[in-house]
Amino acid sequence: MAPRPIAVVLGTRPELIKLAGLVRHLGPRALLVHTGQHYSPEMAGDFQDELQLPEPAVQLAVGGTGRAVQIGSALIALDGVLADHQPAAVVVQGDTNAALSGALAANAREVPLVHVEAGLRSDDRRMPEEHNRVVVDHLADLACAATAQNRTRLLEEGIPDARIAVTGNPVVGAVQRLLPDPEARIELLRRHGVARESFVLSTIHRPENTDDPDQLAAVLHDLAALELPVVFPIHPRTQARAEAFGLERELDKLRVIGPLGYRDFLGLAAEAALLVSDSGGVQEEVSVLKRPLLVVRRSTERPEAIGTFAQLLQPGPALLAAAVRVLDDPAAEHARLESIPSPFGDETADAQIVAGIDALLAG
Numbered sequence: 533m534a535p536r537p538i539a540v541v542l543g544t545r546p547e548l549i550k551l552a553g554l555v556r557h558l559g560p561r562a563l564l565v566h567t568g569q570h571y572s573p574e575m576a577g578d579f580q581d582e583l584q585l586p587e588p589a590v591q592l593a594v595g596g597t598g599r600a601v602q603i604g605s606a607l608i609a610l611d612g613v614l615a616d617h618q619p620a621a622v623v624v625q626g627d628t629n630a631a632l633s634g635a636l637a638a639n640a641r642e643v644p645l646v647h648v649e650a651g652l653r654s655d656d657r658r659m660p661e662e663h664n665r666v667v668v669d670h671l672a673d674l675a676c677a678a679t680a681q682n683r684t685r686l687l688e689e690g691i692p693d694a695r696i697a698v699t700g701n702p703v704v705g706a707v708q709r710l711l712p713d714p715e716a717r718i719e720l721l722r723r724h725g726v727a728r729e730s731f732v733l734s735t736i737h738r739p740e741n742t743d744d745p746d747q748l749a750a751v752l753h754d755l756a757a758l759e760l761p762v763v764f765p766i767h768p769r770t771q772a773r774a775e776a777f778g779l780e781r782e783l784d785k786l787r788v789i790g791p792l793g794y795r796d797f798l799g800l801a802a803e804a805a806l807l808v809s810d811s812g813g814v815q816e817e818v819s820v821l822k823r824p825l826l827v828v829r830r831s832t833e834r835p836e837a838i839g840t841f842a843q844l845l846q847p848g849p850a851l852l853a854a855a856v857r858v859l860d861d862p863a864a865e866h867a868r869l870e871s872i873p874s875p876f877g878d879e880t881a882d883a884q885i886v887a888g889i890d891a892l893l894a895g
């Protein structure tokens with residue numbers, strides 16, 4: 533009899549990136565379930581191809597709706613998926629609505645739940661992700677913490693040590709596997725019309741920056757004020773909000789392009805003088821690429837990179853002054869970061885997570 537599958541439930545770009553290696557490690561045991569939270573080709577299907585993920589065994593379509601509808605409709609559909617496929621475990625990653633739906637569905641069907649990237653906390657209750665990650669961590673039967681700090685936080689919240697494994701974050705291996713080689717990066721720079729260490733790469737998509745017109749205007753204004761060209765692969769949420777707020781003229785001052793494939797994004801990040809972003813994953817990736825990052829947010833659930841690779845800032849004088857300091861001598865800044873190890877583990881995370889799943893199922 534074939535072994536029961538391991539359902540891997542995901543729905544957004546970062547989940548595809550961070551779970552692709554694990555799906556490969558699981559091989560035929562993996563049952564890929566995509567909730568459709570992200571659905572535009574450049575946020576979903578294109579990544580599946582690039583990351584060589586199999587077609588999802590189940591493809592839902594909950595995207596473009598509000599948070600409650602996304603979570604509720606995915607939960608109802610996932611309940612049927614778990615009943616049909618009888619998985620031995622459900623794996624979710626991070627703090628998205630898709631991850632919460634997968635966790636609740638597993639809990640309702642009493643299927644063991646594995647949470648990859650457990651123990652992150654911003655302590656900012658205004659972020660939907662903070663609520664998602666707290667709930668998922670407390671439902672998980674195996675909490676895969678990326679760092680010792682993440683493990684400590686889970687213990688402080690009363691989660692027993694037996695339910696926690698410190699595995700590192702799979703993104704470290706993803707960057708190492710998918711970063712284009714130097715020759716391909718030269719071609720990439722040529723294609724984007726920028727020179728090595730002579731441009732800024734920026735991504736902005738968090739509600740705290742996109743959903744308030746004044747805040748979004750302030751962020752775009754600061755980016756436009758930087759002394760180097762700013763390549764801005766725009767998230768669909770940001771595009772929609774900028775248009776709704778009449779900020780197209782601010783966008784025109786940046787080099788706005790559509791969302792990039794993962795290899796191209798990594799290649800540009802590795803060659804940029806500076807990154808400016810509110811992304812979670814980018815805070816981890818710069819620690820592997822050894823590039824400086826300004827994190828435009830109120831708070832971060834990834835303090836491990838702050839003070840070395842990253843600075844946490846708001847738009848305005850602080851952001852502009854920090855950018856000037858880096859852009860004054862980007863090569864010196866890059867040399868400073870070169871010898872600092874990533875706090876997010878190494879390329880063994882996927883294998884450690886699979887070992888944790890096997891131990892959970894054997895126990």
Ligand code: UD1
Pocket residue numbers: 544545546569570571572573575576595596597627628629630660661737739768769772812
């Ligand atoms: C979601 C996650 C966030 C993660 C981000 C990764 C939650 C609560 N938020 O935020 O943690 O950092 O994904 O990028 O789960 N849209 C499209 N096409 C798409 C996807 C989105 O047009 O493929 C537009 C739609 O207008 C949609 C809006 O973006 O309503 C927001 O999408 P949603 O998935 O709800 O949240 P994100 O901001 O992408």
Ligand code: UDP
Pocket residue numbers: 545546549735737765766767790791792793794795797798810811812813814817
């Ligand atoms: N990314 C990408 N193309 C882009 C922008 C980002 O491949 O145009 C990658 C980035 O390298 C990171 C992930 O997408 O791995 C982060 O996604 P996002 O910032 O949307 O989500 P978060 O990490 O904040 O949840």
